[in-house]
Amino acid sequence: MVKTLPFEEPVVQLKAKIEELKEYTVTADVDMTAEIENLEKRLQRLEKEIYENMEPWDRVQVARHPSRPTTRDYIQLLFTDFIELHGDRLYGDDAAIIGGIALFDGKPITIIGHQRGADTKENIKRNFGMPHPEGYRKALRLMKQAEKFNRPIICFIDTKGAYPGKAAEERGQSEAIARNLVEMAGLKVPVISVVIGEGGSGGALALGVANHIHMLENSTYSVISPEGAASILWKDASLAKQAAEAMKITAPDLKKMNIIDGVIREVYGGAHRDSEAQATYMKEVLLNSLRELSKLSAEQLIDERYNKFKHIGEFTE
Amino acid sequence: MIRDIFRKNQKKKYATIPTEKAKNDVPEGIMMKCPECRKNVFTKDLMKNLKVCPTCDHHMKMTAHERVEIFLDENTFESMDDHLETVNPLNFPSYTEKIKSDAKKTGINEAVLTGVGQLEGQKVVVAIMDSHFRMGSMGSVVGEKITRAIEKATELQVPFIIFTASGGARMQEGVLSLMQMAKTSVALRRHSDHGLLYISILTHPTTGGVSASFASVGDINIAEPKALIGFAGRRVIEQTVREKLPEDFQTAEFLMEHGQLDAVIHRKDMREKVTTLVQMHMSKEVSTW
Numbered sequence: 001m002v003k004t005l006p007f008e009e010p011v012v013q014l015k016a017k018i019e020e021l022k023e024y025t026v027t028a029d030v031d032m033t034a035e036i037e038n039l040e041k042r043l044q045r046l047e048k049e050i051y052e053n054m055e056p057w058d059r060v061q062v063a064r065h066p067s068r069p070t071t072r073d074y075i076q077l078l079f080t081d082f083i084e085l086h087g088d089r090l091y092g093d094d095a096a097i098i099g100g101i102a103l104f105d106g107k108p109i110t111i112i113g114h115q116r117g118a119d120t121k122e123n124i125k126r127n128f129g130m131p132h133p134e135g136y137r138k139a140l141r142l143m144k145q146a147e148k149f150n151r152p153i154i155c156f157i158d159t160k161g162a163y164p165g166k167a168a169e170e171r172g173q174s175e176a177i178a179r180n181l182v183e184m185a186g187l188k189v190p191v192i193s194v195v196i197g198e199g200g201s202g203g204a205l206a207l208g209v210a211n212h213i214h215m216l217e218n219s220t221y222s223v224i225s226p227e228g229a230a231s232i233l234w235k236d237a238s239l240a241k242q243a244a245e246a247m248k249i250t251a252p253d254l255k256k257m258n259i260i261d262g263v264i265r266e267v268y269g270g271a272h273r274d275s276e277a278q279a280t281y282m283k284e285v286l287l288n289s290l291r292e293l294s295k296l297s298a299e300q301l302i303d304e305r306y307n308k309f310k311h312i313g314e315f316t317e
Numbered sequence: 318m319i320r321d322i323f324r325k326n327q328k329k330k331y332a333t334i335p336t337e338k339a340k341n342d343v344p345e346g347i348m349m350k351c352p353e354c355r356k357n358v359f360t361k362d363l364m365k366n367l368k369v370c371p372t373c374d375h376h377m378k379m380t381a382h383e384r385v386e387i388f389l390d391e392n393t394f395e396s397m398d399d400h401l402e403t404v405n406p407l408n409f410p411s412y413t414e415k416i417k418s419d420a421k422k423t424g425i426n427e428a429v430l431t432g433v434g435q436l437e438g439q440k441v442v443v444a445i446m447d448s449h450f451r452m453g454s455m456g457s458v459v460g461e462k463i464t465r466a467i468e469k470a471t472e473l474q475v476p477f478i479i480f481t482a483s484g485g486a487r488m489q490e491g492v493l494s495l496m497q498m499a500k501t502s503v504a505l506r507r508h509s510d511h512g513l514l515y516i517s518i519l520t521h522p523t524t525g526g527v528s529a530s531f532a533s534v535g536d537i538n539i540a541e542p543k544a545l546i547g548f549a550g551r552r553v554i555e556q557t558v559r560e561k562l563p564e565d566f567q568t569a570e571f572l573m574e575h576g577q578l579d580a581v582i583h584r585k586d587m588r589e590k591v592t593t594l595v596q597m598h599m600s601k602e603v604s605t606w
Contacts, residue, residue, distance in 0.1 A: 162529075162548065162549075163557075164548070164549030164550075164553045164554050164557050165549075165554060165557055165558050166554060166558050166560070166562060166566070168548070168549075169547055169548060169549065169554065169566070169567060170575050171575070172533070172575070172576075172577050173529070173548040173549070174528040174529040174532070174533045174546075174547070174548040174577075175533040175534070175577060177529040177530070177548070178498075178502070178528075178529050178530045178531070178532070178533040178534045179533070179534060181498060181499055181502035181530055181534075182502045182505055182506050182509070182534050183506075184502075185499075185502050185503040185505075185506035185507075186506045186510065201486075201495060201526070202495070202498060202525075202526055202529040202530075202548075205495060205496075205498060205499060208499070209499050209502065209503070221492055221495075222491065222492055222495070223486045223488065223491055223492055223494050223495040223526070224486075224488060229488060232488055233409070233488060233489075246407060246408075246409070247407065247491045247492075248407055248491050248492065249491070249492065254492060257406075257492070257493070259492060259493075259496060302506075305503060306503045306504075306506075306507065309496065309499045309500045309502075309503045310464065310500060310503065310504070312493065312496040312497075312499075312500055313457035313458075313460055313461050313493055313496070313497060313500065314404050314406040314457050314490075314493060315401050315402060315403060315404055315457045315458045315461060316401075316402045316404055317398075317400050317401050317402065
């Protein structure tokens with residue numbers, strides 16, 4: 001049973017009622033087709049109403065849903081022959097970021113993404129998808145490798161942020177992130193980033209200096225978590241819901257601000273309701289991006305990235 | 318005996334208990350107290366000593382304009398983009414007022430001062446962050462000013478030098494602040510691709526999004542002694558790892574020990590050392606002997 005979120009409670013209740021009635025028709029031998037049909041129509045209306053009018057905080061909940069598909073799930077659903085490549089060649093292999101080569105529509109491509117765990121045990125191994133410097137350095141190594149062999153790069157962003165720990169500081173968390181930003185700016189191959197869950201601050205951006213940035217409809221991208229923002233701005237972490245609204249962190253908000261290129265629609269209720277259908281939505285978007293970007297020269301790709309980020313910011317002069 | 322009673326009362330009447338506040342009360346402008354060793358020092362002497370405490374060698378915070386005074390050739394600095402104005406994109410209450418009051422207090426339009434100047438006659442572009450302005454935090458205008466300064470350095474084909482001092486990305490501008498990290502990075506990439514020198518000088522404090530972008534990727538990274546430099550805040554880390562962190566954690570010396578810096582340089586030597594470095598990078602030809 002998939003965990004239900006508070007905002008979708010009415011839908012779930014109605015669904016349960018319909019099921020109940022259906023069962024009742026079978027066992028009690030009464031014809032209730034008309035009633036069921038009516039209720040199903042009502043369900044459709046209700047789903048549309050609820051899922052198309054989600055509040056920022058609802059989206060935050062969906063983005064954090066424990067069953068939400070992760071990088072690994074999309075790799076399985078979208079690509080073939082994935083070969084995972086490990087290690088940064090400097091210190092270690094960070095399981096919070098995975099990467100490798102696979103075929104997309106029969107052509108080789110490099111894939112890199114944050115990886116959360118499916119359960120507590122795996123989450124401990126993967127540090128809840130919060131990378132250490134070696135994770136970012138592995139990512140950069142794979143990007144440089146892709147550049148050498150002229151493969152496009154797809155990055156999946158799904159992290160609460162870079163890990164705030166002692167060892168991370170000692171090994172240069174700041175430098176690892178900063179280096180990726182500068183190096184990604186100069187990559188001669190197409191780079192596409194997709195925020196699939198939470199895009200938390202610098203730890204997310206370190207996989208995000210792309211030609212095209214897409215976000216799943218119920219993903220978030222922010223400078224700080226709603227809880228963090230609430231405690232800094234209003235000294236009260238319980239105001240996270242208000243902060244989620246004020247900080248403008250949802251995919252539709254970022255599209256409105258022209259920071260991202262596109263919002264990838266999600267199946268009703270969120271990607272976890274039907275990851276296969278979600279992957280097909282994503283595939284179409286990725287193919288379109290690749291078609292467009294593969295026409296550009298290395299220089300054009302770099303210039304495009306330059307112009308994209310150069311224009312982000314609001315001020316008057 | 319009766320007199321004693323009166324005396325007692327009298328004493329009480331005139332007793333003055335020095336408050337904590339009063340103890341620290343030093344006449345404004347004439348004297349300053351070193352925040353490290355608590356010794357008083359004449360402001361005049363302190364400025365002569367580059368705002369370094371004569372007793373304990375503590376490097377005190379400097380304003381951007383003071384930094385221009387002590388670092389560049391006299392009267393060579395021309396500031397840029399002072400006309401850019403911060404807006405309030407997420408409509409945070411009292412954000413605009415806070416910016417206005419900090420601008421008045423510091424005499425700069427935002428938390429960074431940028432411009433063209435000279436070091437022993439060599440033209441350079443500098444960006445100097447000022448932690449007196451919203452803790453030096455980076456929003457759209459700070460990102461834009463630094464980006465334009467880097468672009469200016471690329472256009473003039475000269476070195477870019479930054480003094481960082483920042484608590485990180487500015488919360489009140491949300492994800493726009495985060496994206497300034499990427500914006501400054503794409504500009505640095507272009508500057509670097511022209512074979513130009515970038516020196517990052519990290520001063521107290523340099524943390525968060527500023528530390529995790531331009532501050533850490535100089536061709537040469539230098540810090541002032543004891544400067545606090547790090548990605549995550551000390552308290553956040555202590556809460557996550559549940560252990561006490563060493564005293565010198567995230568100081569310039571700590572970073573030096575862990576291979577994150579090229580050098581820790583005393584303020585009194587900074588101009589000379591950086592000038593030498595700049596001069597060593599000005600020839601585009603391969604030397605022949």
